[in-house]
Amino acid sequence: MKNEAPLRVGIAGVGTVGASLISMFLNDQERMTQRFGRQIVVTGISARSRSKDRGVDLSEMAWFDDPVALAKSDNIDLFVELMGGEDGPALASIRAALELGKPVVTANKALIAKHGVEIAHLAEQTNTQFGFEAAVAGGIPIIKTLREGLGLAQVQRVYGIMNGTCNYILTRMTNEGINFQDCLKDAQELGYAEADPTFDIEGFDTAHKLAILTSLCFGCKIAADQMYVEGITRIDQADIKVASDLGFDIKLLGVAQRTPDGIEQRVHPTLVPKTSTIAGIDGVLNAVSLETDHVEELLLAGPGAGGDATAASVISDIFDCVRGTHVPPLGLPVAELEPYDKARMREHEGGYFIRLNARDIPGALAAIASRMGESEISLESVIQRPDLVVNDPETKSEATRTVVLITQKTLEQSVRQTIDRIAADGFIVGKPQVIRIERF
Incomplete structure (x- = not known):
């Protein structure tokens, strides 16, 4: 492997992550070659501004104003997309590289979320590696x-x-x-x-x-x-x-x-x-x-973010390309992926935390509890906290108190509908707070 030509990398997007990535290549080249038996060098870059100081030496790298031209260049073997954006140049350049059979690595979660299935299918068609470890949770593999x-x-x-x-x-x-x-x-x-x-x-x-x-x-x-x-x-x-x-x-x-x-x-x-x-x-x-x-x-x-952590995940994908690791981008071939089957609404086991800004008038708390009972929502606890009044524009100078309800398992739809009825009764002001509880 030590006699192989260097792997030539093109990077589109030289922001925080791109600059960290280039710095790692420049400063850790000896260790990379010792570990993987092959040099990995950045030969081309593309970014919005040539004059911006990014804290790394870019003088030995060819500059491309158009990231698609970089992706298609004969002087790179692998394309790294770090521009961001779910469409536009990011998508066009990734498509261009994959269509030519060049491996692609990206940190672009928005693009994967929108076009991931299409891109994975294109990578499969051209038998090309496509990595996106850095797109989710930064440096966590x-x-x-x-x-x-x-x-x-x-x-x-x-x-x-x-x-x-x-x-x-x-x-x-x-x-x-x-x-x-x-x-x-x-x-x-x-x-x-x-x-x-x-x-x-x-x-x-x-x-x-x-x-x-x-x-x-x-x-x-x-x-x-x-x-x-x-x-x-x-x-x-x-x-x-x-x-x-x-x-x-x-x-x-x-x-x-x-x-x-x-x-x-x-x-x-x-x-x-x-x-x-x-x-x-x-x-x-x-x-x-x-x-x-x-x-x-x-x-x-x-x-989960930051230049070095995210760049480390990008390098992990590049190393997989050097090693020849080849797995379906989405774990399974696209043809075997099932359509997303959205679950019907069901009871949330952990229950809900409900905070209400209740008017400080006789019968308010009893009326609120009664509405919950009518909807068959079981309450685990009811807490009054007059010391934690939430300032709300609707309250003005009106006397209110914070009431917190903790429910047992129930449907969120039932909770929301019941709160709407309580609001219609005139016992609360402002928008209630509803937070799910998970009891891990």
Whole structure:
């Protein structure tokens, strides 16, 4: 192998991850060659700006203004896409490389969530490797684990913390008593959140990653547009404090599981027991848990973002190409993937945390409990917290108190409909907070 010509890599997108990747190639070349018996060199790059200082020496690499031209270049053997975007140049350049039989590696979860099945099929048609380890949970090797590491074990449920921005915000809200907006501002200043953080804090980033994992876990086609998605923007210190008093932390989880009625996938804030392993995943860390029939529960945790961590996963895929490792991109050939079969609504075993801003008038609490009883929703506990009044524009100077209901297992539809009836009765103001409880 040591006599083989170097593997020539083209990289489209030289942002944080791209610059880290190039730095690793430049600084660790001797170790790479010793380990894999073949040099890996970056021979071409493409990015929006030639003049931007990226902290690495790009002078020996050919510059391409058009990433598609880079993908088609005879001077590269493997194409790495790090531009981002679910369509446009990213998709066009990946297609161009695969059509020519060139292996492709990407960190683009949005593109995989939307076009993953099509791209996997194209890779199969051209007998070409396609890797996307870095698209889900940064430096955590969850894709390789699912495609190659579980043997005959079948996944029954996958869940996890898959967005470092949200986890950082919720951790600081929990540990320091800071409100959401202040935590978000700090995250932006530290580079953990984008100037426009919507994609992260509204749960869409987690949803894309979960859709990819769902396909790999359950052998179905990717269906990112068929899941319930709720972000963390409405989490208040009242939720954090009451949850803590009850023995729970709040995390943004992506959850997918196989049920008798089909596959369920959802993203939302979740109350998790403080004693659970997932509750201990704090800050910008990510974690993915796999519940299987053979190895029971397997938890993988680590940095979910950042230049070096993500670049390490990109290199892992490149090394697979050097070794000649060749597996179906989505675990199974595309022809064998089942259509996504969305599960019917069923009772949530963990129950619900419901926070209401109730008017401080006689009979309010009894009326609320009565409505729950009419809907056959069993209550595990009812908590009044006048010390945790949530400021709501609708309340103005009106006297209110925070009421928290903890239900036993029930349907979310029943909960939502019952809350609408309570609101119509005039006993609450503002929008109620409803959070699922998972009792791992």
